[in-house]
Amino acid sequence: MTHSRRHFIRSASTLMAAAAVPNALHAIPRLVSPSDRLNVAAIGINGMGWSDLTAMIKNPEVQCVALCDVDKNVLDKRVAELAQKGIKVKAYSDYRKLLEDKDIDAVIIGTPDHWHCLAMTDACAAGKDVYVEKPIGNSIEECHIMVAAQERHKKAVQVGQWQRSQQHFKDAIDFVYSGKLGQIRLSKAWAYQGWMKSIPKKPDSAPPPGVDYAMWLGPAEKRAFNPNRFHFNFRWYWDYAGGLMTDWGVHLLDYALLGMKASNPRSIMAAGGKFAYPDDAAETPDTLTTVYEFDNFNIQWEHATGIDGGPYGRDHGIAFIGNNGTLVVDRGGWEVIPEKDKMEAVPRKPKVDNGLDLHTKNFVEVVKSRNFADLHTPIQAGANVAINAQMGNIAFKTGQKIHWDAAAGRFKESEANKYLAATYHNGYQLPK
Known part of the structure; x- marks a missing residue:
């Protein structure tokens, strides 16, 4: 065209x-x-x-x-x-x-x-x-x-x-920007995924007929085909993705960052592991808490598989916790819960469109x-949140509180910097 x-x-x-x-x-x-x-x-x-x-x-x-x-x-x-x-x-x-x-x-x-x-x-x-x-x-x-x-x-x-295209999310952020919540010291984002059960270990096998497995691997490390690493479940393997931290995290952390008008955190720390299903086939943590430190507030990420009972009784969402009240928004709508008598409650306003x-x-x-x-x-905008999600995974992998040097585009810890770059395999070259 x-x-x-x-x-x-x-x-x-x-x-x-x-x-x-x-x-x-x-x-x-x-x-x-x-x-x-x-x-x-x-x-x-x-x-x-x-x-x-x-x-x-x-x-x-x-x-x-x-x-x-x-x-x-x-x-x-x-x-x-x-x-x-x-x-x-x-x-x-x-x-x-x-x-x-x-x-x-x-x-x-x-x-x-x-x-x-x-x-x-x-x-x-x-x-x-x-x-x-x-x-x-x-x-x-x-x-x-x-x-x-x-x-x-x-x-x-x-x-x-x-x-970002749904009206109720925009309305919720407009309310955050109004200042009615008072000083916001903490924003939480979470994904509690009760539908995610243990992934049983399966033996390596030949790729299914009709699958160009070499092309599927592309720049990822060469490994024998395993059905657990293919199609949907690739998300739980470091070679191909970053687990719930990058899968749901980029959706929900995006609004936490947007609401707080935030970009680069000063520090990041993360703790978790395979607590729900320690012996199953997945690599990425099924339970994780990540804290991003900014100048005057924190953003916290939580995820857990096999559990639906997340904060505020929701299996996913974003909360902006202010001195006057807390705004909670998820894919179904948003509401404001007042802090005692400091502001009026806002009853839940449901979604009105198809994002x-x-x-x-x-x-x-x-x-x-x-x-x-x-x-x-x-x-x-996609890069901003994806980078923050990657930072959370890097903090988890290092087991350290890591500090970001925005001017240098690097962490202050050498161990964390080992995870900055992408390593390509099988003859593929990182784009220049």
């Missing part, structure tokens, strides 16, 4: 007519010229990549033209599902071949975390706008590289932290307008 096509230029008379008869226009399905359609492809379509694509193609100006997955079983299934909707797409097993297609305008990246950096930077270099799943990188170094790639290639890059639909729509609108400041979660 050419630059002029993305702008969807309409005449002044058309705009005036639309303003004059808004109700009539809402009643008539909007027809989009083929030349004005956004050609989208999805890379990694087993989980959130498919959810992202499904939401994005609800927009009439978007058409899906290609899919890519290293698992042919998944790829064939998704191609068939689109065909049932009358959508015919090209199918790829190697995303680099997909990126060579000049007709593709934007890509969705829904791969495991360890592939995000390479796929996103390659897509930007190929001239594509990008919707990339969170967390953006599997290391602090990768996060910086991804920000630099967006700035260098000047592409629209939206991170899949869709809560993922709105988030993908926002991306489409910015691809057309080229006003990158309108993105709800630009790559810079």
Whole structure:
């Protein structure tokens, strides 16, 4: 799609007519010229990549033209599902071949975390706008590289932290900014995941037929195939992801940081381990508490698997604890609990919209307008929270209270700095 096509230029008379008869226009399905359609492809379509694509193609100006997955079983299934909707797409097993297609305008990246950096930077270099799943990188170094790639290639890059598009989250943060809570000394974010049970150990085996396992590994360390490390459960292995700290943490810590207008903590400490299921197959901690120290407040992260009873009776959420009261927000709504008689309570205000639909729509609108400041979660915002989540994991791995030197972009502790960089294997090179 050419630059002029993305702008969807309409005449002044058309705009005036639309303003004059808004109700009539809402009643008539909007027809989009083929030349004005956004050609989208999805890379990694087993989980959130498919959810992202499904939401994005609800927009009439978007058409899906290609899919890519290293698992042919998944790829064939998704191609068939689109065909049932009358959508015919090209199918790829190697995303680099997909990126060579000049007709593709934007890509969705829904791969495991360890592939995000390479796929996103390659897509930007190929001239594509990008919707990339969170967390953006599997290391602090990768996060910086991804920000630099967006700035260098000047592409629209939206991170899949869709809560930033939900109205009730925005309303909750506006209340935090109002000052009515008084001085906020602590913000808590947590994910108590009762549905997560023990992962039984399984023996290594041959990859399933149709799976390009070497491509799935990509830059990760070469290991024998194990079903526990594949598809959804890759999240609980350090080679590919960062456990609940980066999986749910980036969603919830994002709002803790946003509400406190925070970026770099002074120090980080974390304690936890495999307390619930000490002998199961997962590597990442099933129980963790992380404390981020800022100048005049702390942010605290908690997660636990196999338990639903989190703070305030919620299995996930963010709390802003002020001298006058506490605001609690989760994906279902928000409320204010007063501190004795210091302020009025605010009864729970439920969610009113679909965050993922709105988030993908926002991306489409910015691809057309080229006003990158309108993105709800630009790559810079995604990097801020992903870096903080990585800091929490690094504090856990070192077992130390670690201190961040923002000017140097490094920790003051040499042990912690060992975890800053990404190590690529199998002939893959870290993007420059």
